[in-house]
Amino acid sequence: MTLAHDVAGSGPTVVLLHSTACDRRMWDPQLPILADAGFRVVRSDMRGYGDSPVPDGPYNNAQDVVELLDLLGAEEFALVGSSGGGRVALEIAARWPYRVTGLALLCTALAGHEPSAELRAFGEREDALLEAGDVSEATDLNVDTLLGPHADQATREKVREMQRRAFDVQLAAVEEFPQLRPEFDRADITAATLLISGDHDLPDFRQIALRLSRELADARHLELDWAGHLPSLERPEAVNPLLLDFLRGTHAGSGRDLRS
Template identity: 30%
Template sequence: MLSELSKGKPGKGEIQEHSVSRDPIYENNLFGTLFQKLEVGMPLADVDGTMINYRYDGPVNGEVIMLSNSLAADLSMWKYQIPLLTEAGYRVLRYDNRGHGQSAAPPGPYSIEMLSLDALKLMDFLGLEKVHFCGLSLGGMVGQMLGACYGARLNSLILCDTASYTPFPKMWDERIEIVRKNGMAVLVDATIDRWFTKSGQERLQEDVEEIRRTIVNTSVEGYCGGCSAIRNLDLRKTIRRISTPTLVVVGEQDQGTPVSAAEFIKEQIALSRLKVIPDAAHFVNIEQSIIFNSTILSFLRNQIIGWNGIISKEKTVIG
């Protein structure tokens, strides 16, 4: 169970304004040098002594949707989602989980509880009472903990390509050992093969190369801390407490967090829907961004208390 947060008045974080969706260059190279330019000088939040990097996009008065990254990624992984969400009127808050991107990488081990508290305290720092929360992989594990223990702070929950427990914890110990001895570069090829289908790698070559660089540049300490959090994950009983309307999304060819893991999560959460997206592996939000975007936007717009069901596999826009 997450420990109680302090009751102090939330601070006011600095907000850096920029609407990515209005920049014409954005459409030409989603992970190119433009983003390096835009992300220089992004604000940091002091979360109990750990500096957490975050970025706002979209209208100041819009409902906030908070996006949480996967292991070995950073907030740039959500760039395909920014134009649609901001044009739909949402205020998009992305942040780098501790140990990733431009956030601090204190020595591990980390835990899902710790990462969840980072997210909650970032909300407090920014004066946010409630958000829509969307996380992928590690970010989805954070979302499950938030939904189970702090559901009153969430308007809705989107869990993407994630799992509720780790069946093979020794595998994560092995990854930690390999990275500490050899650095991040040794993991890149295998990671890309898990995150994208072969056809996706061919179709999205520029994006994949940029993500390769992100993996290599991930802090060893931060990566190992994230691995320790995943290694010890077991939320199978905890997530039964989630009462927030929840969308579970998974790529049909995801190897690391397969469809069966998504189906299990869906079965445990009363107000939940499941969307299986074809022709996608782990990074479904990039590999099939159009389907992913239409799916989450439809969910955000059409929440009905008391519903439960499955969104069938399809490639058409869900309206």
């Protein structure tokens, strides 16, 4: 299955991987900015999100993304991942390190992370609401938990729409198939990495960023004192320059002329 996706612009390829509270529409504030700056921007919906149907068998998100990029002829690419999309980006960068030129991770999740009491309580509350059939309340829980104080009402409604769409699509599935978890070693990641965390986020995501900043060979960590879990939506005017500066740096010496 080919993931639902959009492609905009031309130049070095940048892949945008969405949070599992959202879908590819979360990157609406970044897509035109990156394309206008001289990048070919690819964004896709993971299975069961946005316009991609739920899995029809065992699957692997990282493999799905790489197969899409193969179809698009992208031999090398930078990855920008938010939350669960960051976890997918880390897997791609470890399994196919020779293809990844840069890795920007916004409030990334991490395979094997032991959740804090706060994160466990959030997950248990979400599960209880969904089991009770209260999808609206579960959606509101995600919006209220994940967005920081700078998110305006339009942003809150956009996240609510994307999260509700994901719940509706996934809850309607007749059968649930497992995601395959191939082994990989994060020590194999060679790409320069930008780690972003938010002071208004759950504590786990700052802890993950700090851990990765120590583990990865070429990583720096930037804390945003205003941000919640979805800074690229909360204040795109602050995040977009950070992404542009980083992505231009990953292609320094590539021979490509990126627009200033």
